[in-house]
Amino acid sequence: MSFFELQSTGISAAVFLSAYAIFFIFATALVFKRGFRTMFTYLWVYSMIRIASQACGIAFAHTPNLTNLLIAYMVLNTQGFLTLIYASFRATVHEQRLKFGVSWFDTRELIQGVRFKFLSSAFALTRLILLAGSIVAIVGGVEMAGASPTDPNFSGEVKLSRDLRIAGSVLLLVGTLILIFLAIFAFTQEHIRTVPLKLVNVAAPFFLVRCVYNFLAIFVTHMNFFNFENYLGSDNRTLVLSESVMSTLMEFIICLLMTAAFLTTVHAHNTSESNRDSGDEKYDA
Numbered sequence: 001m002s003f004f005e006l007q008s009t010g011i012s013a014a015v016f017l018s019a020y021a022i023f024f025i026f027a028t029a030l031v032f033k034r035g036f037r038t039m040f041t042y043l044w045v046y047s048m049i050r051i052a053s054q055a056c057g058i059a060f061a062h063t064p065n066l067t068n069l070l071i072a073y074m075v076l077n078t079q080g081f082l083t084l085i086y087a088s089f090r091a092t093v094h095e096q097r098l099k100f101g102v103s104w105f106d107t108r109e110l111i112q113g114v115r116f117k118f119l120s121s122a123f124a125l126t127r128l129i130l131l132a133g134s135i136v137a138i139v140g141g142v143e144m145a146g147a148s149p150t151d152p153n154f155s156g157e158v159k160l161s162r163d164l165r166i167a168g169s170v171l172l173l174v175g176t177l178i179l180i181f182l183a184i185f186a187f188t189q190e191h192i193r194t195v196p197l198k199l200v201n202v203a204a205p206f207f208l209v210r211c212v213y214n215f216l217a218i219f220v221t222h223m224n225f226f227n228f229e230n231y232l233g234s235d236n237r238t239l240v241l242s243e244s245v246m247s248t249l250m251e252f253i254i255c256l257l258m259t260a261a262f263l264t265t266v267h268a269h270n271t272s273e274s275n276r277d278s279g280d281e282k283y284d285a
Contacts, residue, residue, distance in 0.1 A: 003062060006231055008240040010061030016248050017054035023047050023255065039094070039262045042087035043255060049080040050251070060231075067228055074226060075138050077247065081172070081210060082134045084254050085179060088200050088207075089123060091261045092183050095197045096190065098266055105182055130175035137168025137214070141226040161226070162218060169214040176211050180204045196261035203257045206250045213246035 004010030024047040030040045053076035060069035096103035106123040144161035151157065183200045186192045217223045222238045224230055230239045 004058075005064050006061040006236070008237055009231060010058055012240050012244045012248075013054045013057030013061060016244070016252070017051065017058060019252060020047050020050040020054060023252075023259075024051055027259075039087065039090050039265075042083055042090065043259055043262070046080055046083040046087070046255060049076050049083060053077050053080060064232060070228060070231070071142055074141050078134050078138050078141075081251060082130055084251060084258065085130055085172075085175060085207070086127070087258050087262075088179055088203060088254070089126070089182070091196050091258060091265065092179070092186060092200050093123065094265060095192050095194050096186055098194070099190070099192050126175055126178050129171050129178075133168045133171025133175060135168070136164050136171065140164025140166075140168055144224075144226040165218050165226070166215075169211070169218065172214065173211045176207050180207065194265070196265040199257045199261040199264075203254045206254050206257075209246055210250040210254075213242065213250070216242065216246070 024044070027040065027044040027047045031038070031044045034040050053073055056069045056073040056076065060066060060073060063069070093103040093106045096105065104122075106121050140161045140163070143157055143164065179200075183197060183204065187197055187201055213223075217225050221227075222230060223242045225239060225243050230236055
């Protein structure tokens with residue numbers, strides 16, 4: 001008898017758990033070598049989120065009646081994607097600072113008269129958009145996962161979930177498009193031709209595929225990963241394959257590209273505030 005009641009889901013989760021566990025060991029070594037206040041911490045945190053996510057996926061595949069595990073799996077997936085976007089923004093902004101001493105995208109003086117720090121720069125506004133998108137998408141997903149076909153309000157709950165997930169996915173797409181625009185602009189208009197920035201641009205198609213998947217999972221019934229019934233169907237291969245390839249694999253590729261970007265950038269490990277003018281900087285989230 002198989003360990004997994006949902007075999008396809010369990011095998012997929014186990015494969016990626018192994019991959020992320022190996023990456024976590026590597027990221028941990030980098031963080032302890034370079035310091036916690038560096039860009040490597042983004043990837044370290046991301047690997048922990050993904051390990052927790054895949055562990056929830058394995059547990060759910062073993063015991064499908066524990067629907068809270070499915071909800072935790074999806075919530076962690078969304079937060080992991082958000083962390084990758086932040087990391088890519090940081091890599092791009094850092095390359096701008098290395099060349100110009102400052103990044104117009106993350107300059108607080110760019111938006112005058114703003115009292116709140118989280119509204120004080122273009123980067124801060126973009127982070128707010130991304131955070132709002134992830135929260136709205138999660139709320140919509142949880143609403144769908146908790147809906148029961150026997151509930152008299154089921155159709156209303158499904159519509160609310162769909163609307164929230166669409167809104168959240170749109171906000172995440174907007175934030176991702178801003179990242180891609182910034183990376184392309186820095187490369188073509190600011191003539192920053194460093195390896196890290198090239199790698200951010202290489203990651204752009206993978207980001208787009210990941211965002212497209214968010215919408216497919218809403219509009220294509222068999223790809224709806226928040227629909228508990230899809231996992232219990234006799235053939236859930238479409239769901240598992242689409243999620244594994246368009247979501248988990250895309251993120252893993254982006255993670256590897258960002259690791260290469262951080263390893264090839266200048267002063268990625270420096271934590272001294274006094275060296276900021278020479279291109280070194282702290283990497284506060």
